């Protein structure tokens with residue numbers, strides 16, 4: 071039976087490291103329980119499993135208690151990440167007075183980050199934010215058709231461009247998320263889409279974070295995946311995206327793949343996954359493409375996979391459908 075979750079408790083809290091002000095620092099990550107992303111009521115995005123993580127009737131009092139819990143575990147980390155399962159700037163998730171209290175509590179930090187959909191990023195809300203704020207924007211793709219039909223995002227690339235430019239012009243930080251391999255795309259289409267999207271996002275971003283699609287429970291993508299109509303991207307594809315972008319954009323390129331190495335997440339053959347993910351982690355800090363040098367025999371299988379998909383014109387999971395044989399022969 072599913073455990074009943076209390077609205078006054080944080081969903082999760084952990085410590086990690088990340089970059090702030092050009093150096094690697096300790097970071098605290100707090101995942102808050104809120105009333106959830108308003109877009110979920112319109113069907114949500116095809117890959118998003120956040121509906122599972124949010125509740126209804128989370129009050130300001132509940133949020134205060136979540137803040138108190140976070141503060142009781144806070145050890146002065148210079149970087150604090152405050153995520154909700156939606157938009158921190160949505161008044162229905164975090165009322166303005168509460169938002170101010172949370173931001174005040176971490177006003178001494180070098181850097182704080184939260185996520186928001188662009189419809190909540192207005193001159194008024196941006197004007198009320200302190201200068202240590204970075205806003206994370208889920209652009210996913212700069213192709214309007216991909217956003218509309220494949221992701222069902224409910225906004226356009228221009229909406230994100232407007233929000234990002236407003237944030238930048240106001241002196242705030244911008245981290246833009248891109249989705250590597252939305253559904254219905256072949257692996258090579260996905261690589262090109264992410265590279266083009268990064269070039270689109272670069273002028274209004276400080277960081278571009280590439281999220282390879284991780285199949286989450288109870289999502290439309292999970293249904294495709296179970297039917298063998300979707301394969302999570304290869305780690306080689308993520309490395310290829312970084313190689314193509316390295317030295318050509320001014321934003322810092324990063325990725326912290328969730329579910330990396332698992333069937334639902336970005337993965338290679340299994341035996342090189344750890345080494346490839348470690349290489350990506352190193353690159354995210356150094357930005358040196360030499361750190362992406364990893365070798366494994368499965369790189370040839372990945373190349374064959376790209377060719378096979380193109381010839382067959384299908385994004386179906388060829389690894390599963392053809393047990394590799396057809397892929398290897400093409």
Ligand code: SF4
Nearest residue numbers: 107109114115118156
């Ligand atoms: S906007 Fe973000 S939180 Fe909302 S449904 Fe889409 S991916 Fe999920």
Ligand SMILES: [Zn+2]
Nearest residue numbers: 339342366368
């Ligand atoms: Zn391998």
